[in-house]
Amino acid sequence: MNPSLEQLFTQARTANGYRPEPVPDDTLHALYELLKWGPTSANCCPARFAFVRSDEAKARLIDCVSPGNVKKVLQAPVTVIVGMDMDFPDTLPQLFPHTDARAWFAGKPELTEATAFRNSSLQGAYLIIAARALGLDCGPMSGFDAAKMDAAFWAGTAVRSNFICTLGHGDPAALMPRSPRLGFERACRLL
């Protein structure tokens, strides 16, 4: 079924609590099979996703998040850690095979980091919208100890944590009042 604009944008709300329905593995696969098609610079696809569901992984995660986010993570059926792989240039021969894009990043750690941060954030947003398209609610958060999170979930890799996002079927009773947005005239210019 096609998602509505209300479901994706105008009526979608950040979940602050979840009903107990689980999120099946099939749904997480379907989620990736949508979000993976979102565009990234030179198709670099730097995002890595750790879907935390088990009690053991949740306990590790809770140890890394800000006190205000512990209850949200505990209660959510899934929390995804959106990481960014600083070694993404090594995937470019596969992902962008028609030119030597890996060479663009050789010896350029600042460009590599900025590219990983920008594009894994884009992919995190694709995940949020794709989850809504599949009927899930989301609760993105950036309150956590990044060094601790990296050690707990990405040890032995060049992946670093960007942000985290709870996923599940939101409890409407737990919603906060909706905050305002900037008007077009404040945020946009027509040139």
Add this chain to the structure above:
Amino acid sequence: MNPSLEQLFTQARTANGYRPEPVPDDTLHALYELLKWGPTSANCCPARFAFVRSDEAKARLIDCVSPGNVKKVLQAPVTVIVGMDMDFPDTLPQLFPHTDARAWFAGKPELTEATAFRNSSLQGAYLIIAARALGLDCGPMSGFDAAKMDAAFWAGTAVRSNFICTLGHGDPAALMPRSPRLGFERACRLL
């Protein structure tokens, strides 16, 4: 009309050339009225959007982009510059009124920059998906001289350029072959 998952994700392609149909101002307003609802950290909404359409603004923009992107910008009916306002904390009393979120960023330029970069990137991705939902095609790009772009479009403000994106009705004849994506097992972990 509800957008399909094909239109948003699985069949959507990065435009590499456009048909001559213009993009009316009303469509750009509708685009912002969708994307503005996408979630950001503490509702900080740091993205600023400059929609370049006129010959004068296009000439300024062409002077800032990488040689390989000149033709794309020239040919597109609209190119949006996605900026990030480093002064976004000043909007928090309006956007997140129930607590003093501005204080979280006082004297913390690194946190402010990372928050602006991450969240304006999320908003740039909301723009891409919202544009597709409205029947537009997109061509996101990050090849430009950022200092020159900031001076040409955001002088006298704390806005810095994040990325640019052409918008319009794509020419199917100009599409590149589609590049592969990482498999679920390579990009994701179920914990």
